[in-house]
Amino acid sequence: MSTRVGRALRAIGVSVAIAVVGVGAAAAPAQAASRDGVCDSGEFCYYYNSDFAGSVSDHGSSLADYGATQPTCYEFKSAGNGQGVCVKNNAASAWNRTGSTIRVYYNSDFGGATQDIASGAKVNLNATLKNNNASHQPAPTGGGGSYPAKDDYPYRGQTTGVDPWNFYKGQCTSFAAWAVRSRLDVAFHNYYDGVHWGNANNWANAARSAGIPVYGSPKAGDVAVRLGGTFGHVAFVTRVNSNGTFEVDEYNYNGGSAYSHRTVSVGTANSQFSQFIRFK
Structure with a gap:
């Protein structure tokens, strides 16, 4: 009896070993085909x-x-x-x-x-x-080829009070919210999609929480986010240039709740932006 059991166990062991070797042999070519130094269709x-x-x-x-x-x-x-x-x-x-x-x-x-x-x-x-x-x-899709640079903010010159979409007037967040609403036709506000957007340096995380994509490079129509500083900064991307720079409309960049339009680049300096929220 013990001899038959031993033979059976040895037989099972051999079968398992053969099966394992067979699986390994089948898997290797599939892995190699995924990156094999040949430029196949779809790559x-x-x-x-x-x-x-x-x-x-x-x-x-x-x-x-x-x-x-x-x-x-x-x-x-x-x-x-x-x-x-x-x-x-x-x-x-x-x-x-x-x-x-x-x-x-x-x-x-x-x-x-x-x-x-x-x-x-x-x-x-x-x-x-x-x-x-x-x-x-x-290449990301969505957004237009360019938007005209313009100060169409309805609360220019105002520095107190809250706008209808629940941001402080004259701040970068209020202008960016206005740009998203008026230029992209998105009914954006400070609690959009059930998320509190708050200060500018919270907008990228808020967008992710709301399921809105955030990229590391800009497209016209994006909201550009600077994470650095006490409150961060946001602006509306109007155009992306062929050399990798891009142009933004913004408020309160240099204080004074004033409008500005400038050409900038991707980065983490105070004059740059590193995250780009794509509402469309």
Whole structure:
């Protein structure tokens, strides 16, 4: 009896071992196919050299940070010049085989200067992005091409009291709320979607709580958010320029509850903005 049991157990053990080996053997090719250094249909691919030469790094989804060191970075996979090098800040050309326009960013987390690469296009990265590529995603949609710069705020010159959407008059939050309401036709207020928006430096988190997307780069129609300072600052993005800068309408930037229009860049300095709320 014990001999038969032993034989049965040994047989089961052999079967399990074979099954485990079989599963492992089947899984390996699937993983390799996801990033194998071949630019397959549906992938966005970087090349180490210009004119689509050198090693290839193929990607099937958006990436906010490629990583900067081995062994954790996304690297160039195929044989050729640059194989094994981290792709961050080392790509010179790209092929977009996805069905969407892909936006390449100078900074991680989708920030800084950008270059849009149309579906199906093979391009050299421009002088700003060549060897300065840090993230990519489908180019965000929504918002208009541009909005005219204008001081259409109905409470200009007023510095006391609360506006109809429950922000203090003359403050950046009141003007930004007015811009969202009047230019985007969104019935925004201080408790929009059941969330208390409050001071400017709370707006990005409030938007996330309300399910409104927040990006690291601007599009016309966004509300730009500066997190720094006691209260932060918000402004309405009127235009995005080809060099990565953008223009904003705002109130109370330099105090005095006054209107201003200026050209700015993405960043964390007091003159910059780092988060962008996309109502539309």
